[in-house]
Amino acid sequence: MPVIRLAATASRSTLSFRFQQPAMFDTVCTFPLSSDLFAQAIHPSESIVSVGLSSGHVQTFRLPSSGDDDDDGASRASSSNGTGHIDTMWKTRRHKGSCRCLAFGIDGETLYSAGTDGIVKAAKTETGVVENKIAIPPPKDGSGSEVDAPTVIHALSPQTLILATDSSALHLYDLRTPYSKVSARPQQTHHPHDDYVSSLTPLPPSETSTSGFSKQWVTTGGTTLAVTDLRRGVMVRSEDQEEELISSVYIGGLSSSGTSRGEKVIVGGGSGVLTLWEKGAWDDQDERIIVDRGTGGGEALETLALVPDQLGMGKMIAVGLADGRVEFVRIGPNKVVSKVTHDEVEGVVGLGFDVEGRMVSGGGQVVKVWHEAEASEEAEAAGTKRFMDSDDDDDSDSDMDDSDDDDRQGSKKRRKRKRAKGKDRSGGQHITGAFKDLD
Known part of the structure; x- marks a missing residue:
């Protein structure tokens, strides 16, 4: 054509x-x-889905795979008959304010989340245990804000993590660096737009690429x-x-x-x-x-x-x-x-x-x-x-304070933030199975 x-x-x-x-x-x-959805990520090689909520919670659950059997031998193959079970792997209060962004690493072993608390956290997909934290640099747009709220997070390769923000900043982090402190700085920062970055799509590697990423x-x-x-x-x-x-x-x-x-x-x-x-x-x-x-x-x-x-x-x-x-x-x-x-x-x-x-x-x-x-x-x-249906459960971390409504709704200038309109409707149900003592 x-x-x-x-x-x-x-x-x-x-x-x-x-x-x-x-x-x-x-x-x-x-x-x-249990509250409004702000982010969703799907595992690259397993039937695993993670969600980030306006309450700051991150929840990861597993969809049944074809041929899976329960202990009693009953088929769990929902991909063919819809009768399988969705299992919550873990759920925790990961961020103060809302969880705005989620992304799996290239191999799916790590789940990255970013929130309006100005923190990026890297956790093990299977357990939810946090292994690294990164502080998002404050905005340099003269707004006076202490937090540059995240808009997009993406693992470009096993070595590179990209984080975009409200101020139009595009930060690149080297994942080979052990981020043991939340004050870690990005290796590069760009400003490709005059407004916040709303989406990111990687282009396929060139035919001459040696890394394949x-x-x-x-x-x-x-x-x-x-x-x-x-x-x-x-x-x-x-x-x-x-x-x-x-x-x-x-x-x-x-x-x-x-x-x-x-x-x-x-x-x-x-x-x-x-x-x-x-x-x-x-x-x-x-x-x-x-x-x-x-x-x-x-x-x-x-x-x-x-x-x-x-x-x-x-x-x-x-x-x-x-x-x-x-x-x-x-x-x-x-x-x-x-x-x-x-x-x-x-x-x-x-x-x-x-x-x-x-x-x-x-x-x-x-x-x-x-x-x-x-x-x-x-x-x-x-x-x-x-x-x-499921029982309600709140697995809030002891080190997390309750969020303000302003945290949950974020800046009015972001279309994605307008989705929630500051609402945190607490009447929803969710499947239990959270791990304790997670960040």
């Missing part, structure tokens, strides 16, 4: 397709949370897109797109012809529009796909996830919207082909796919696990689709 390359002053092509088709995914189970990444912030290199710093920043850019994802393996390499970065905007950016041509977007229309602009496209090739659905992305929907967009034909609803009120904060191809969506006080519709319909017919 030819790529439409347009200068910044030219009119952009806008594509809008809508097909009424059956939902591609159906809910297998719903997992309640990415050394470049795309960020969005405010109304611009930028590309930063591990060795050379900020390389390019796009023209002003005149709308807020919120989310991003990389997709490769597309049809290549003309100037197109078959590789694109797809960006979700604040007015319901996806923009497609050809890799290597970062001055301006080359296509637009309208996902949601509305008077005065559509719903914000809060989070994007690449649908795994293993599901056989072609080149497709899942789009989490601020009104609680998840839309599925096929790339290439550029068609919005299906949708499901995560929540009728709360927006989708977290979205991704686990190692077995199950979709995990999070928002409000709920995390949902989804299967392909055919398998989920069988589960529903068998009467196995259900709500996961």
